[in-house]
Amino acid sequence: MKTNLKISNVTKIYPGCVANDNVSLEFNSGRIYALLGENGAGKSTLVKILSGVIIPDQGEIYLNKNNLKLNSPLDAKKNDIGMVFQHFNLFETLSVFENLIIDSDGQREGLRGKIDTIMKKYNFSIDLDIPVLNLSAGQKQKVEIIRCLIRNPKVLIMDEPTSVLTEQETIELFQSLKKFSEEGILIIYITHKLKEVMQLCDEVAVMRRGKLVSVSEIKNENIESLANKMVGQNLKTIKKKKAKTSSDQLIKITNLNFTSEDPFETNLTDINFSVNRGECLGIAGISGNGQSELFQVLSGEIISEKNSIEFNNNYIGDLSPQERREYLMAFSPEDRLEQAAIPQMKIFENVALNNFKSSNFFNNGLINENKIKEHSKKIISDFNVNTDNIELKSQFLSGGNLQKLIIGRELITSPDLLICFNPTWGLDVGAINYIHETLIKINEQNKSIILISTDTDELLKLSDKISVIHKGKLSKIMNSEEVTSEKLGILMGGAD
């Protein structure tokens, strides 16, 4: 049976922002649709309306000509609309099976049979009786998909499903989605990754600032045309000039080990690498393979043996982040609002947190507010942070602006080494471009970068050398010209 889903004149207004401005779209089963847009373009709002999580201010939704009133996620489920959220909607401490049956009414054992059939059909293999927190991101996503499939959905919505997947897992996901589509499930695929749209979808709708910009067939588009539609202007592509290889070693890590007492952290084993001046070392890997532990060890949040880290001919393994900053290291952690900045504090107060010795931010224990504010204004103008109000609480900055502020705060002391962890995670194309340009500029100034990232494209673009972290171990260090994303994908999966 054919499924037809129609969105008609949907509008959702939040204070200060129109998330969806009169959006109308039509979908038919048998095809895979892409909904493309930058962060904040309104695509997530639109699919949350389709899944009943958000109620629109205006507009109608029709499934096979029936007008749907979706007032809760339950209504969407009853009408056979399934959704896999970007941030998994799973219960970490419950078992896989418990997660799967929580919203179904059937008998437990009957459901187990049904789940087994689904898993066999699509070649999924997951232990149903272990807690979800022991699963990899790819497996968690499969659990979410199975949860939708149990209900025999007519429509399956995937919200940025590949942000946590490896190359291999992405390929598997695409195969499954194509299979679902052939079986008559209408697939709506939300993303800001252009490559995926070209690979997977038949038709693409582009959104920008809450408005629908275009609907077109994939065969009439290419990556550049979609990018321009998405951003609304012509993007210049940046490319890194290959630096002359310097042999001046800046940081050297020798036999670094870290054993965690928390069973949910990853232990680091025998980490060895070195970075020369003017070089960018990329560290790839699937999240949860020791990246955050490695970042913490390098930044001094976790203290290690004194001799394991040699920086600028000093042994600094046992120093705190503050002391390491004095040696001209700088850090940009992964979680902008939890680790890098304090959301409830004002911009200039957050700047003052990076209180290096020569800053004179504090005199005899008193805050030198004028000095800090002056300094903050310089960061804001030098690093293109889109606000002129340094009294603004940093939680109100967009992700991109906050990241620029953090990178700016770190770089204004002109450090020799910047260690950053997923610096463009969740940012829109414009901000990503800016951050990438900035990082390239640092290398050109003969300063070094350690870039820990889960984004393979980013690593290939920015790194001179690349290594892959898997289960707390680093692969051998490769020159980035010799590496392809396929090869990285294999290493990230744990193969040698």
Add this chain to the structure above:
Amino acid sequence: MIIDINFIGLIIASIMASAVPLILASCGELITERSGVLNLGVEGMMIIGAISGFALMTVTGSLIIAIFGAMLAGVLISTIFAFLTQTLITNHVATGLALTIFGIGISAMIGKNFVGIPGKEFPVLFESLKETIPLLGPILFGHSIVFYFAFALPFITSYFLKKTKIGLIVRAVGDSPESASNQGINVRLVRYACILYGGAMSGLAGAYLSMIYTPQWIENMTGGRGWIALALVVFSTWNPIKILIGAMIFGGLTIIQFHMQAIGVRIPVQFLTALPYIVTIIVLVVISRDSRKIRLSTPSSLGKSFHKDN
């Protein structure tokens, strides 16, 4: 000194009796906390239950009305907590503390007229069987219905959480209210229900104190048992069976230290009185140190307000 075997049975029975209010209140609070709500008002709800039960018994003369009235009183006062924390999204800790202070105050006020009035005898079951089996007879028989209910409750609670759909929903809400809400579960409703259930059990625990354990009204008669119940929940790592163990250790040491004081053991009284509190917590910490299990049974959203916005 010749110790009669039935005397040992009686001591064990008295230990079990002193554990009853802890088990009831803890198992109630456990359900509340498993749904992600931290209600520090257990002491207050217990003492409200104690005075309500005693007052209703004195006024109406009906034990059934008194018991259910005490539970209802617990429900009512926990409704205040539920309304504040779930509807008005106030802070759980502050609201819970306020509830305890409120409960102690209002119970003292109502209780003024009931001081010194003797309680009624509460019927016990299987009295005649007490003498039939040595040692086990006094342990198993001749107790009130509330006593039997209390010792069944940890097992019922465990079964409810592990095996029933509603139990699964409660755990899911406590793990991630956001996910639960996106799954179409009414988080507020579930949490309301769990808070009210916790109130009912605390009310029953209070009524047990004032109507069965020591049948009279004394101001502040819960004497910190609500706080111990709270500690039991946390240190048992939200496991009902371990609550039972903890409550028995606490009850046992309380009774034994009374006897030690009576015999005249040369240990400072203050130390003896403090002993049950310390030992119970140490034992529970030791038997629950598996950090993996702690992670799996701790409600991740405990004490955090959940606000759904459209």
